[in-house]
Amino acid sequence: GESVGLHLPTLSVQEGDNSIINCAYSNSASDYFIWYKQESGKGPQFIIDIRSNMDKRQGQRVTVLLNKTVKHLSLQIAATQPGDSAVYFCAENTGANSKLTFGKGITLSVRP
Amino acid sequence: GAVVSQHPSWVICKSGTSVKIECRSLDFQATTMFWYRQFPKQSLMLMATSNEGSKATYEQGVEKDKFLINHASLTLSTLTVTSAHPEDSSFYICSASYGWVTDTQYFGPGTRLTVL
Numbered sequence: 001g002e003s004v005g006l007h008l009p010t011l012s013v014q015e016g017d018n019s020i021i022n023c024a025y026s027n028s029a030s031d032y033f034i035w036y037k038q039e040s041g042k043g044p045q046f047i048i049d050i051r052s053n054m055d056k057r058q059g060q061r062v063t064v065l066l067n068k069t070v071k072h073l074s075l076q077i078a079a080t081q082p083g084d085s086a087v088y089f090c091a092e093n094t095g096a097n098s099k100l101t102f103g104k105g106i107t108l109s110v111r112p
Numbered sequence: 113g114a115v116v117s118q119h120p121s122w123v124i125c126k127s128g129t130s131v132k133i134e135c136r137s138l139d140f141q142a143t144t145m146f147w148y149r150q151f152p153k154q155s156l157m158l159m160a161t162s163n164e165g166s167k168a169t170y171e172q173g174v175e176k177d178k179f180l181i182n183h184a185s186l187t188l189s190t191l192t193v194t195s196a197h198p199e200d201s202s203f204y205i206c207s208a209s210y211g212w213v214t215d216t217q218y219f220g221p222g223t224r225l226t227v228l
Contacts, residue, residue, distance in 0.1 A: 043205045043219035100217060102155045
């Protein structure tokens with residue numbers, strides 16, 4: 001069936017380095033993508049989103065890239081900080097039935 | 113803006129009892145609310161989608177008589193876990209959107225349910 005998946009279960013980076021978290025999606029009809037950050041014991045927190053008519057969107061220290069050709073989504077975090085340590089989920093929305101499908105999640109660990 | 117709260121944040125109950133979880137949008141009117149379930153170290157699984165004043169739409173495999181959802185107003189949705197059993201223990205998270213369902217969902221802090 002259709003699914004959203006992440007390539008790596010964990011990512012460890014040095015404080016101050018840039019982080020790149022990747023996500024593959026399989027539903028070519030998806031037109032809206034979101035990255036969420038979830039800290040332990042808390043609900044997901046919206047980070048950034050992108051619609052399918054764009055290939056790049058920037059926020060504060062974060063950038064999302066969308067490659068529709070290979071159905072790949074990535075989240076780049078600049079100058080990673082200890083507070084960025086969390087589980088990151090990508091999610092897709094097809095727009096048709098309007099539900100979010102979440103990827104499996106990747107744990108980002110920032111080394112001081 | 114776009115703050116969603118949940119109450120309680122955690123609850124422990126005996127097997128066979130029912131538990132109600134509230135989800136509120138604090139600073140916006142939520143036309144659509146969603147309920148998710150999350151097991152440890154796993155992703156979020158959508159349980160149901162609810163629109164104010166209408167019946168909830170449940171995902172395949174989710175028992176609607178087990179998980180009762182009421183979306184009585186544009187700022188409040190409730191999830192009642194009826195006759196809870198230990199296997200219902202989980203992290204329940206709601207989200208809300210203030211546009212069409214395709215708009216961004218804002219999540220509550222979650223409710224940890226433990227059934228003894």
